[in-house]
Amino acid sequence: MNRTKGDEEEYWNSSKFKAFTFDDEDDELSQLKESKRAVNSLRDFVDDDDDDDDLERVSWSGEPVGSRTRPGSFQSLSDALSDTSAKSYAPELGRPKGEYRDYSNDWSPSDTVRRLRKGKVCSLERFRSLQDKLQLLEEAVSMHDGNVITAVLIFLKRTLSKEILFRELEVRQVALRHLIHFLKEIGDQKLLLDLFRFLDRTEELALSHYREHLNIRDPDKRKEFLKTCIGLPFSAEDSAHIQDHYTLLERQIIIEANDRHLESAGQTEIFRKHPRKASILNMPLVTTLFYSCFYHYTEAEGTFSSPINLKKTFKIPDKQYVLTALAARAKLRAWNDVDALFTTKNWLGYTKKRAPIGFHRVVEILHKNNAPVQILQEYVNLVEDVDTKLNLATKFKCHDVVIDTCRDLKDRQQLLAYRSKVDKGSAEEEKIDALLSSSQIRWKN
């Protein structure tokens, strides 16, 4: 990298670097600098030559920097150990020009990158040919410091057309990842999308666009934005999710407006008894279903807020539907609804209890919602597996179920053991005693 004298002169005379000539004779300039320094409370130079490099700072773009860095935590830690190492850094102006050789710009790409890593003075402006730029980038990548890679990328982004930049990065994955992350962080969505488009990364392009909805507060605007996402090149599976997201928010907006009105009118019993704790906007589908089972359980399928409508629109599986409806109705202590949820009629008109989620789960959910023992008991009895049934009955103190099950199992020992768990003089105790003294039962133990 040989520079001609002309280059050098041009460099020193360009306005950007003028601040660094530190001309001794130029009092005005040094005064100006001094006051600027005072303003920025920065310090330029130390008298200790060894530390020169650490203390002079210029940004990568060649601008003078109003700062400098402490020489790292080692310094500070050793300072902690001994006072003697605490140097006094006093600004010292008017050093001979020769000392500022460091500002010269004939660093090789690898030297430049090394200096960048240390946060030192370094101009990148002289890397003008594509070859030089790429060499610089490769040096940065091979040094592994992401901060330097990004610094070089910022320079390349500014000095290369995006087509060329993208083309070169496509074959440089490490650098590419850094650029993508950088664009995400500074929020340059436009360039990011261009980049994904160029790379033909359609799915990332779509997701990146979709991500923006998170920044939109207003529900109607958000809904409109989601609509623009529907046609994007998501995977088939994700396309369906995006469509659902849009539909869900659309429903929520309708339900919210309607219910807010109902609530404030104060005419509807359910809203009076159970005022809404939060808006339903932007809630997940399952939460919306719960809400709808809570406030709109009996509505006909035709209304947007009815649970059945939600179930159909979003193809909610039976299991999920029952689970959610059960939790909602149990919370309201609407035991009849709970009962109806599991009652099926066969073609002869007989009713039968069936639960797609298993009755042990039903019991647990009922218990979580503080269902009374009589209700719990009914469902514990429906648990098929005897051990599970006994466990649940014991756990939730469904005495009758425990006693009856022990009797059916002819398990005298277990019944005897259970006797100590019921209250003295209670009906349960009497029932146990009656069984234990019964001569009708052939106990197995």
Next chain:
Amino acid sequence: MTSPIPLPPPHGWMLPPLIFKPASNATSTSLESIWNQPPPKLPGKKDLFIEADLMSPLDRIANVSILKQHEVDKLYKVENKPALSSSEQLCFLVRPRIKNMRYIASLVNADKLAGRTRKYKVIFSPQKFYACEMVLEEEGIYGDVSCDEWAFSLLPLDVDLLSMELPEFFRDYFLEGDQRWINTVAQALHLLSTLYGPFPNCYGIGRCAKMAYELWRNLEEEEDGETKGRRPEIGHIFLLDRDVDFVTALCSQVVYEGLVDDTFRIKCGSVDFGPEVTSSDKSLKVLLNAEDKVFNEIRNEHFSNVFGFLSQKARNLQAQYDRRRGMDIKQMKNFVSQELKGLKQEHRLLSLHIGACESIMKKKTKQDFQELIKTEHALLEGFNIRESTSYIEEHIDQQVSPIESLRLMCLLSITENGLIPKDYRSLKTQYLQSYGPEHLLTFSNLRRAGLLTEQAPGDTLTAVESKVSKLVTDKAAGKITDAFSSLAKRSNFRAISKKLNLIPRVDGEYDLKVPRDMAYVFSGAYVPLSCRIIEQVLERRSWQGLDEVVRLLNCSDFAFTDMTKEDKASSESLRLILVVFLGGCTFSEISALRFLGREKGYRFIFLTTAVTNSARLMEAMSEVKA
């Protein structure tokens, strides 16, 4: 062996006291130096704005009175609100993040608009990034603010634990592939080698580990001479990438310290115990480290042992109190002046940890911990996959916890080399329905990081199908794989587990009171992979014979050994091992290695980018609402 295995006492001689004293006043001078040393000197009164994430680390080394000494008038949190500071000087102590720059710019530009001039100083910790300067320039405040760096990158959380307190390392590197913190790690290693001499034996595994190591070597060469001729004090150093072992970090923790972290979140070595623990109406901030004598004895224990230990301890305490009954005046005087304070302290600690245990028990019973652990163990061992899958499904359907559901799915994915497409689709759909459609983005993140993947169609397609699909989508498929290839790779967990014998065969009960191997940190069901690798390499002093494991870990190019011929290392130093976790380590891993150290006569010191656990990893991957 009696049930609690106490840690060997911290050996001051092993390392200079500065680092190895748990941070109290020892390092406060490094903070003072920010204010004392000339460049950042901002004489006069100033208001200090601190980024929330820096508050806990700062808490460990400074207090309000120190700040007052430095003429800090008011303290503000950096948040997205206009600041009502009336000070003539504003100082910002922040992580080098774009959003912080924008915040500062908004303050400065608002001042400019109002015709107000004041001084601004931004102190970046641990270092400044060029991207931040670029934002300052773009916002037109470059030159209006002065910048500085505070290389506060090593916080000693305990006698054997140094944290860089950089939780974002995980997402930045393992998700985004951004290498910005590698230099910080290299600097930290450089600092340690200047303090403790060269490291004669170096080992590492992982792409990031290798890069950090190379950058650090460069640094050492550049600053040649500083460590030359010094006697090494740390015999071995081991660098390990978090993605070499995601499984361990995803498991529920059951050793006491890990459980406390999972339940209450230990932040910078201290924990906030709420009223349910303190059995008063106040919360209490408690420092958890080796200085807490009660904690020190139970921290590495399996939770099932902790109760017994605490009640024994309580009885002993009672007995010591009771001794005063038969005392005469003089003895009583001695007792009060010499022992009572210690007993009271112990009493206080004891009741705190008992309270914590009770609270943990309550929470764990409520969430049916037993069933959860059972599922995890089944996943680790690879049986009943269908049953585990439906357990996870139910977990999701009942909206138990978005983070927990995600964690279980990731565990299923990594142990099974990806979910079969049908399960992937159905779990994902249910997850989005339960926890919100925007988690589509979370799934995309998890996939890129290799935490939650779908078994490649190629694995299951018939020959004809794959031929056809190849013809049709070769180009597109290539692009897509490119996009996702980023850092993700096949986990091969099952094969690795077999090779390294991670699932111990146990006849009868595993006695958690007398652990026989590191598996005790997971109730005897699983030896943490990361710790097993470290154990094997230390045993061999190389990667020899581990080629297959390294290949299965996709680390063929990233497993390295570097030994210096000098035999200046004393046998004492050779027992001391520095383990560096890139991307975070868990308390369970620390406990397991402490155990290994006791068994083999090593002593481990840990350097981690942050202490982590499954919830933190999942949160780092979650797409948060803006």
